[in-house]
Amino acid sequence: MxxxxxxxxxxxxxxxxxxxxxxxxxxxxxxxxxxxxxxxxxxxxxxxxxxxxxxxxxxxxxxxxxxxxxxxxxxxxxxxxxxxxxxxxxxxxxxxxxxxxxxxxxxxxxxxxxxxxxxxxxxxxxxxxxxxxxxxxxxxxxxxxxxxxxxxxxxxxEGKPDPGRPDADEFAATLTEPAKLYEEVRRRGDGEPLTLSIRDFLAVWGVQRRHPASTEQIKNDLEARGLVTVPPFTDGTLDSRIAVLAGGAEPDESGSSAVSRLTALKAMSTMVNDVLGILGSPATETGPAPSGVSAGLTGRLPEEDDETRAIAYRVSNLDSANRMPECVRVGDSLGTATTLMVLRGYSQLPVLDTDGRLRGVVSWESIGRARMADPAPGLHAATVRGQEANGSDDLLDWIGAIQQHGYVVVRDPDHKVCGLITAADLTVQFGTRVRPFVLVEEIEQRLRRVVDRCIPLDRIRATVPRGRASRVHSAANLTFGAYKHLLKEPDNWAALGWGIDQDHFLAALEECRNFRNDLMHFSPDPVTDDQLSPAQGLLELLRSVDPQT
Structure with a gap:
């Protein structure tokens, strides 16, 4: 099923x-x-x-x-x-x-x-x-x-409660405030670092998305308590896992910090591969990480003065960049590649070596070119150099290449392939990001139109401070928050002639204002339908009471 x-x-x-x-x-x-x-x-x-x-x-x-x-x-x-x-x-x-x-x-x-x-x-x-x-x-x-x-x-x-994800971190749900996170890290020590998803980590502060205000608050709290995350909690998707460490603790007898000791494990490649197979790197969906080892072993270390990384739109912020793509291996036949491409409707496939590193890409275009030289080419002849990005790269730097070539292969810090971004992925991703702005813009446009049509200018000006009133020539000069003050006045509300409940409308307007303010602070995390639904409901209400297009 x-x-x-x-x-x-x-x-x-x-x-x-x-x-x-x-x-x-x-x-x-x-x-x-x-x-x-x-x-x-x-x-x-x-x-x-x-x-x-x-x-x-x-x-x-x-x-x-x-x-x-x-x-x-x-x-x-x-x-x-x-x-x-x-x-x-x-x-x-x-x-x-x-x-x-x-x-x-x-x-x-x-x-x-x-x-x-x-x-x-x-x-x-x-x-x-x-x-x-x-x-x-x-x-x-x-x-x-x-x-x-x-x-x-x-x-x-069947009417039962949502049982939650099978790999849900029940322990993370107990970390309901930063103080509890701090106590747990201190209790464990660096021998058994605390690992959890970025989603669960943010929930400790009661937030769902990473935007500058919440990120700055979390960074300040971590610094005040001597904590760091490996890799940085600003990298990857919400389901990527991080380790929380006592980065500010004094060095141990060997003279190294907790962060250095954890990172030193990366040199033990066999152990790292075994661990990643258990807990799943950000490129997989295998299960929860064991409490003793962090999925951040292959991640980049946080840099003390790296303010530019606080919030950025990274390649790794796309889900497809953290989902292992279908691929063929060096030594496979070209028939294997074409069969997979037809079955899955793909335009190209990565060609990997035995270590999971990219050796090129086979596409319908490269197959066609290979057959021009040889009617029965092998996979090697149809393999061409592929576009390859690091998960930590700025996504905006790769948009042109993705548009030109149709894809970019994503590699992890060990240069192993961990994802594939296509032009279709970008269309969906940025369509998701644009939708909330379009929705809020229509709400504002409808508010402006009905206010200008129904409420005299002098009453509109009365909403703003006296010193600014002369600069208000229409509702277009009002801030979004001003509509609540304007429409709570009985005469102004009556002028609209709407047969709806004023209190519920003003409450919805305030909820939309908060959503809009949060939206205007950049975040690499998508807005979910659940977060969008209050604004969508307000728009539907406005369309009903003011149906003019």
């Missing part, structure tokens, strides 16, 4: 029909060519998508092809599916039928799968944050497989 997410449109426009008719529905209406199930391979679906959408680039076509192939062929009867709803709740169903094409259905309702809805209104707060994060992709159709997702969705569908 597998678990999937199938969205009901970008704005939930197919949500009602999906729930009432008992179906999963996807768009792509230009593919009005009968049953997609008649197309057995990704290449056949890709050709159909490219013909229906001739203005789209190859990476968009590839991304759409993958989603449609999953919807038609990979989702099976008996699989579970999650449908995120506009109401900040989710529905969970069990797939009961194969793909159908309904030629007579309304636009946007033609590609369907039958589903039995088991739960229609599950509160998102019943789902733990790591599983919620997995639901946050902007893709319409995708599988959720990390952290025991299928079993957890099954439990939720």
């Amino acid at each position: 597998r678990a999937w997410v199938v969205r009901a449109g970008e704005n939930g426009e197919r949500e009602r029909a999906a729930l009432e008719d008992g179906v999963l529905v996807v768009g792509w209406d230009r593919l009005a060519l009968g049953h997609l199930s008649d197309y057995d391979t990704r290449d056949e679906i890709r050709a159909a998508v490219a013909a229906a959408y001739p203005d789209e680039g190859p990476y968009t076509i590839g991304n759409w092809t993958g989603q449609l192939y999953r919807f038609v062929h990979e989702i099976q009867p008996g699989d579970l599916v999650v449908l995120p709803l506009k109401s900040s709740r989710v529905a969970i169903g069990r797939v009961t039928g194969g793909y159908e094409y309904r030629s007579g259905a309304a636009e946007g309702m033609r590609h369907v799968r039958r589903v039995e809805w088991l739960v229609r209104d599950l509160d998102r707060r019943e789902i733990q944050s790591d599983l919620l994060d997995s639901l946050g992709s902007l893709l319409t159709v995708f599988e959720i497989s990390r952290f025991g997702a299928a079993e957890r969705v099954a439990a939720l569908a």
Whole structure:
């Protein structure tokens, strides 16, 4: 049994029909060519998508092809599916039928799968944050497989609590404040360093994302208590693991610090490899780290004066940079490579040596060039030099190369391949990051329009300090926070003519203001659907009371 997410449109426009008719529905209406199930391979679906959408680039076509192939062929009867709803709740169903094409259905309702809805209104707060994060992709159709997702969705569908990830660090949940973290590090000493995920580490301070304010607070607390993290907690994804050490403790009898002693273990390569196989480096999803050894052994040491690394958008901040890609090995046949590329719909594959280091990349272009010289080339002849980045590199420095070549292979500090970033990954990543800004911008635009239309300028000016009033010529000159003060006045609220509860609206406005302020502080961590839902709800309310476009 597998678990999937199938969205009901970008704005939930197919949500009602999906729930009432008992179906999963996807768009792509230009593919009005009968049953997609008649197309057995990704290449056949890709050709159909490219013909229906001739203005789209190859990476968009590839991304759409993958989603449609999953919807038609990979989702099976008996699989579970999650449908995120506009109401900040989710529905969970069990797939009961194969793909159908309904030629007579309304636009946007033609590609369907039958589903039995088991739960229609599950509160998102019943789902733990790591599983919620997995639901946050902007893709319409995708599988959720990390952290025991299928079993957890099954439990939720039966009305049981989310059991949490199988490798959940129950001990980390007891570290509810910095003082407890400090006491635990002191109790263990450097012989048994405390290891935990960055997500659990941030939770000690009650935060979910790394932005300058929270990062500065945590750094100050660590410095005041003589603690350091290896690698720095500002590097990697939220699920990367770090060790917390007493970096400020005096040297031991050998004259070395706790950090140096931990790092010295890296020289013991056999031991490190065994340990990484147990706990999983940031490139794997193997299980929790044992308490005695840190996943940060191969990580870069924190530098005392390295302020520039406090917050940066690193290559390692992308999930795909920490997920071992499908690959072939030196000595494999070219047939092995092409078979994998067709099966998975890949444009290229890394070629690795026996130590896991990159020896090149094989792509459809390189295969074509090799066959021009030799009708039956081997893998070596079709292997070309690959684009290779360190996980600690600035992601922005690699965007041009990814756009030009379509990918970059990611290596860890030991120069072993640990991930692969494609142009499609960038599209999803930055689409996720842009969405909150677009949402907040529409909220502000709607507020400005209705205020300018309904409230006289003199009353708008009365909201700001007297010395600034002359510079206010419309609602566009107000700060976001000023709307709460403006609209709590009875006359101003009455002027809007809205038949909604004022107190609830102002509370939602304040919650959105806090979300907006947090958003404007750069963070390498994505905004989840759960964090976005209050602002999304406010926007839907504004669209309802002021439907003018």
